[in-house]
Amino acid sequence: MFTKAILRKPGRSLVKGLRSSDLGTPDHSLALRQHASYVEALWQCGLETIVLEADEDYPDSVFIEDVALLTPCCAVITRPGAESRRGEIYEMKKVLGEHYEQIYEIEKPGTIEAGDIMMVGKHFFIGISERTNIEGARQMISFLESNGMAGSTIDLEKVLHLKTGVAYLENNNLLACSEFLKRKEFSSFNIIDVDPAESYAANCIWVNDNVLVPSGYPITRQRIKDAGYKTIEVDVSEFRKLDGGLSCLSLRF
Numbered sequence: 001m002f003t004k005a006i007l008r009k010p011g012r013s014l015v016k017g018l019r020s021s022d023l024g025t026p027d028h029s030l031a032l033r034q035h036a037s038y039v040e041a042l043w044q045c046g047l048e049t050i051v052l053e054a055d056e057d058y059p060d061s062v063f064i065e066d067v068a069l070l071t072p073c074c075a076v077i078t079r080p081g082a083e084s085r086r087g088e089i090y091e092m093k094k095v096l097g098e099h100y101e102q103i104y105e106i107e108k109p110g111t112i113e114a115g116d117i118m119m120v121g122k123h124f125f126i127g128i129s130e131r132t133n134i135e136g137a138r139q140m141i142s143f144l145e146s147n148g149m150a151g152s153t154i155d156l157e158k159v160l161h162l163k164t165g166v167a168y169l170e171n172n173n174l175l176a177c178s179e180f181l182k183r184k185e186f187s188s189f190n191i192i193d194v195d196p197a198e199s200y201a202a203n204c205i206w207v208n209d210n211v212l213v214p215s216g217y218p219i220t221r222q223r224i225k226d227a228g229y230k231t232i233e234v235d236v237s238e239f240r241k242l243d244g245g246l247s248c249l250s251l252r253f
Helices: 014-016 028-044 083-095 132-144 194-204 218-224
Strands: 004-008 050-054 069-071 075-077 104-105 117-120 123-128 148-155 166-168 172-174 190-193 205-206 210-214 230-234
Touching: 028 050, 028 210, 028 230, 050 083, 050 166, 069 083, 075 083, 083 104, 083 205, 117 166, 123 132, 148 172, 166 205, 194 210, 194 218, 194 230, 210 218, 218 230
Parallel strands: 004 050, 075 104, 123 148, 172 190, 210 230
Antiparallel strands: 069 075, 117 123, 166 172, 205 210
16 A cells, blocks of 8 residues: 655646657646646545655656656666656655665666556566666666565567556556557456557556546546446646656655
8 A cells, every 4th residue: 555655746848848749739737737636636545745846957857757666665766768857866866865764776877767667566577668778677676686576577569668558456457458468477467458549548557446547538447447446537638748647647655
């Protein structure tokens, strides 16, 4: 169960964030309202929220998940594969120092973004992507193993981050789409299939027996409900324009 979440408000510089989509330019005012609704959803799940002010120097810093991995035993500061985001880690070190005694840090030439890391109990699946390399994964697995946990890698074919296409919903249930439906690494899970027309909805988050689901994807939401979960819809349309999703917007621990 989670008790806290760290988030960062979107800055006006959000419009300059990295993106591969052609969904248009984010509306900052709407992004602020959507972010506030996201915070409220986490409150509904019983979390204390620590909301950091916007950092205009880093347009993508609202996607706070990428710069750290938080586990029950330790925290790991990442080294983002996107060079423009590497400065985001410095304030994160100070923030996490208030919550963790054991903090590690990925060093070059390793790169890793926590959007590529999915926690399943004490095991962490790490996607090898344009943002996360083998050396970054190796260092991360070493830190995990030194604290009684484990990790393994999985090569990505199409998606930006591992959690773009797959989400662990606890109870051995895995929400998955596209390239992840038949992967041998996930063969032991109960797969909840995401309709191809709703692939964006594969990025959901389990929070204390609730599942936060992006709004506008009724097929996926119903399949999650049919699996026995309570769902909370959150509109994240402005963050989608920057290739971001629900998991990207918070560090839950």
